[in-house]
Amino acid sequence: MSYLSNNVIPGNHGKIFGTDAQKQEDIDRILEAIRSIDGVKSVHIEVEKIPKEFMVNTSKMVEIKTIEEKVKTLGFHAVPMGLFEL
DSSP states (O other): OOHHHHEEOBSSSOEEEEEOOOSHHHHHHHHHHHHTSTTEEEEEEETTSSSEEEEEEESSOEEHHHHHHHHHTTTOOEEEEESSOO
């Protein structure tokens, strides 16, 4: 595992995650939980994709493990999909 694969780096490139949540209220809870993490600047959901994907942008370094654990407390998963949005 590398530095980039273990962290979401600050900036506009973000990190894409997939989730197993399907209901809109569950997705809303996940987005709210992620936004509460220190350093998270924004979270954008891609509702058209299956499984659902969301992109996290940060203002400082945030460990991927922190995001995964926050989502896991809600009973769902957040799986890193790629390094950068192209």
